[in-house]
Amino acid sequence: MATRVARTRLRLRKIPRQQRSAHMVETIVEAAARILETRGLAGFNTNAVAERAGVSIGSLYQYFPSKEALIAALSDRERKRLVAGIAETYRQAAAPDLVSALRPLVRAAIRQQLARPALARALDFEEQRLVLNEADRRTTQDIAGVVMALLGRHRRQVAVHDLEEAALDLIAIARALIDGAASRGHVEPAGLESRIMRAVLGYLTGRANVAA
Amino acid sequence: MATRVARTRLRLRKIPRQQRSAHMVETIVEAAARILETRGLAGFNTNAVAERAGVSIGSLYQYFPSKEALIAALSDRERKRLVAGIAETYRQAAAPDLVSALRPLVRAAIRQQLARPALARALDFEEQRLVLNEADRRTTQDIAGVVMALLGRHRRQVAVHDLEEAALDLIAIARALIDGAASRGHVEPAGLESRIMRAVLGYLTGRANVAA
DNA sequence: CAGTAATGCGAGTAATTACTCGCAATGGCT
DNA sequence: AGCCATTGCGAGTAATTACTCGCATTACTG
Numbered sequence: 001m002a003t004r005v006a007r008t009r010l011r012l013r014k015i016p017r018q019q020r021s022a023h024m025v026e027t028i029v030e031a032a033a034r035i036l037e038t039r040g041l042a043g044f045n046t047n048a049v050a051e052r053a054g055v056s057i058g059s060l061y062q063y064f065p066s067k068e069a070l071i072a073a074l075s076d077r078e079r080k081r082l083v084a085g086i087a088e089t090y091r092q093a094a095a096p097d098l099v100s101a102l103r104p105l106v107r108a109a110i111r112q113q114l115a116r117p118a119l120a121r122a123l124d125f126e127e128q129r130l131v132l133n134e135a136d137r138r139t140t141q142d143i144a145g146v147v148m149a150l151l152g153r154h155r156r157q158v159a160v161h162d163l164e165e166a167a168l169d170l171i172a173i174a175r176a177l178i179d180g181a182a183s184r185g186h187v188e189p190a191g192l193e194s195r196i197m198r199a200v201l202g203y204l205t206g207r208a209n210v211a212a
Numbered sequence: 213m214a215t216r217v218a219r220t221r222l223r224l225r226k227i228p229r230q231q232r233s234a235h236m237v238e239t240i241v242e243a244a245a246r247i248l249e250t251r252g253l254a255g256f257n258t259n260a261v262a263e264r265a266g267v268s269i270g271s272l273y274q275y276f277p278s279k280e281a282l283i284a285a286l287s288d289r290e291r292k293r294l295v296a297g298i299a300e301t302y303r304q305a306a307a308p309d310l311v312s313a314l315r316p317l318v319r320a321a322i323r324q325q326l327a328r329p330a331l332a333r334a335l336d337f338e339e340q341r342l343v344l345n346e347a348d349r350r351t352t353q354d355i356a357g358v359v360m361a362l363l364g365r366h367r368r369q370v371a372v373h374d375l376e377e378a379a380l381d382l383i384a385i386a387r388a389l390i391d392g393a394a395s396r397g398h399v400e401p402a403g404l405e406s407r408i409m410r411a412v413l414g415y416l417t418g419r420a421n422v423a424a
Numbered sequence: 425c426a427g428t429a430a431t432g433c434g435a436g437t438a439a440t441t442a443c444t445c446g447c448a449a450t451g452g453c454t
Numbered sequence: 455a456g457c458c459a460t461t462g463c464g465a466g467t468a469a470t471t472a473c474t475c476g477c478a479t480t481a482c483t484g
Contacts, residue, residue, distance in 0.1 A: 020431085041341065045471060056433045061473065121340075128337070128395070129253060165398070169389055173411055176388035177381055183340070186377070195415060199385055202414010203407060229452080232461085257441060268463045273443065 025063050025073075028053045032074045037118035041126060046070070071130065075123050079139040082112045083146075090146050098154040099201065105150070106196050109174050110189050117182035124175055144168055151204070158204045166204065173199050237275050237285070240265045244286045249330035253338060258282070283342065287335055291351040294324045295358075302358050310366040311413065317362070318408050321386055322401050329394035336387055356380055363416070370416050378416065385411050 031053035036044050046067050050060045064070040089108040095101035113120040147167035151158055160166040177196050181187065227235055243265035248256050258279050262272045276282040301320040307313035325332040359379035363370055372378040386408050393404050 024432095046473080047471070057473080058433050058475085059431080062432075067472065125337070125340070128333075168392060168396070169407060169411075172388040172392045173385055176384040180380060180384045184380070195381060198418035199381075199411045199415040202418050203411040206410035206414050206418075229460085236462095258443080259441070262464095269443080270445085270463050271461080274462075279442065 021063070024055070024059065028055060028060055028063060028070070029074050029077060031055075032070055033078075033116070033119055036074070036122045037116060041122055044071075068130065071126060075127060075130075076139065078119065078123055079143075082109070083139050083142045085109075085112050086143060086146055090150065095150070095153065098157040098204070099197075101150050101154060102200060103193070103197060105147070106174060106193055106200065107189075110178060110192055110196070113175075113178045114182065114187055114189065117187065121179050121182055124179055143171060147171065159207070160204060169203065170200050173203065233275070236267070236271065240267060240272055240275060240282070241286050241289060243267075244282055245290075245328070245331055248286070248334045249328060252330075253334055256283075280342070283338060287339060287342070288351065290331065290335055291355075294321070295351050295354045297321075297324050298355060298358055302362065307362070307365065310369040310416070311409075313362050313366060314412060315405070315409060317359070318386060318405055318412065319401075322390060322404055322408070325387075325390045326394065326399055326401065329399065333391050333394055336391055355383060359383065371419070372416060381415060382412050385415065 028049065032044075032049045035049050035052055039048070046060060047057055049070065050057045053060070060070070064073065085108045086105055089104045090101075093101055093104050144164065144167040147170055148163045151160070151163050151166060158166075174196050177192065177199065181192050186192075240261065244256075244261045247261050247264055251260070258272055259269055261282065262269045265272070272282070276285065297320045298317055301316045302313075305313055305316050356376065356379040359382055360375045363372070363375050363378060370378075389404065389408050389411070393399065398404075
């Protein structure tokens with residue numbers, strides 16, 4: 001008994017040593033993403049991820065010290081994509097006014113989050129449960145930073161004082177509406193964009209003190 | 213070994229049989245709430261709840277067939293409170309116009325959710341993970357129903373067509389902003405109310421199609 | 425081809441935890 | 455007081471799962 005029968009091992013011959021590590025990491029992270037979006041957080045365990053990746057648990061733990069670290073890596077990857085998309089969009093836009101500056105950002109956020117809606121939702125979800133690591137916190141701050149920069153540029157059209165609070169609120173609004181739409185299966189970017197824009201502009205420019 | 217030493221048992225003498233069951237249920241649900249808000253979802257387990265309630269695990273399982281059932285009961289209780297507060301507020305308000313109809317609802321929601329912020333957040337959170345039971349689904353629908361009724365009454369001031377979608381979106385916005393404020397510890401109802409009102413009114417009345 | 429460091433493997437371990445079941449205490453009854 | 459149905463108890467069980475460790479395989483070096 002307990003005869004160690006080597007089953008189908010990884011075929012690594014093709015990949016030179018130097019690139020192996022990066023390849024393994026990417027394979028495992030992508031497997032984690034797939035498990036998370038198909039089985040949800042409840043069905044997410046390291047053994048399942050390893051199996052999906054076609055890798056042993058031992059190997060998984062060679063690259064990630066813990067389950068949390070794996071989730072953090074995945075979260076970081078997805079967040080970096082979002083940040084990249086948003087930052088790039090912001091840089092390109094000429095941004096003559098508030099509305100035309102905001103719209104592309106909203107559109108970029110929608111496109112990114114709806115590309116893999118279940119994954120985005122699961123992560124949005126997980127990120128508050130998890131005590132975020134430094135890397136995650138940095139990228140979150142990056143998104144808020146871009147929004148703050150935008151608000152700062154159009155200060156005159158904006159009726160809020162606390163720009164950081166506003167940035168965080170706007171991000172929360174966009175997330176909530178995108179996640180909600182995704183959960184209902186209403187994946188119609190145009191309508192969604194319009195709804196988010198209305199809420200966001202109302203937040204920034206509205207006067208809610210209108211008495212009864 | 214294994215001598216069954218009865219430790220401090222429940223002192224029930226005071227409570228007549230008929231009321232016992234309800235008392236136990238309430239005690240356990242409240243203990244569940246406290247565990248959830250102090251240790252979070254990760255630290256929430258039935259043994260901890262039983263201990264906190266001063267009740268044995270056996271007793272817990274006498275009243276709740278499963279952990280999920282317990283969470284569902286808690287979720288249901290909190291949600292019913294929210295619905296009650298909102299429905300009552302809606303009934304009382306004369307509601308001459310959209311703004312003065314919406315504001316009390318927003319205020320009621322804020323008050324309810326900030327009464328026990330950690331609990332509200334944990335539940336908001338848990339409710340999407342959980343496949344909601346019929347009771348929960350009904351109460352969710354109840355909140356949306358009140359909002360839809362309100363929107364219907366003020367149709368002329370509202371620029372949206374799909375009232376159900378709008379109701380769900382508005383609830384999501386309010387939740388996101390309240391939960392976000394709670395997580396940051398910014399518990400200042402007045403400012404929060406204003407921010408939510410601006411976003412909500414923007415959503416309902418704004419024209420986001422303003423070209424660049 | 426032989427030697428060997430690096431790498432992958434996966435059975436096993438320890439910890440957690442939802443849940444059961446047989447027994448003990450209780451208190452309402454006569 | 456004595457009976458006994460009801461109710462509470464909590465040690466134990468089974469399942470899950472994060473993670474380890476010693477070994478097998480690989481592929482680079484000469």
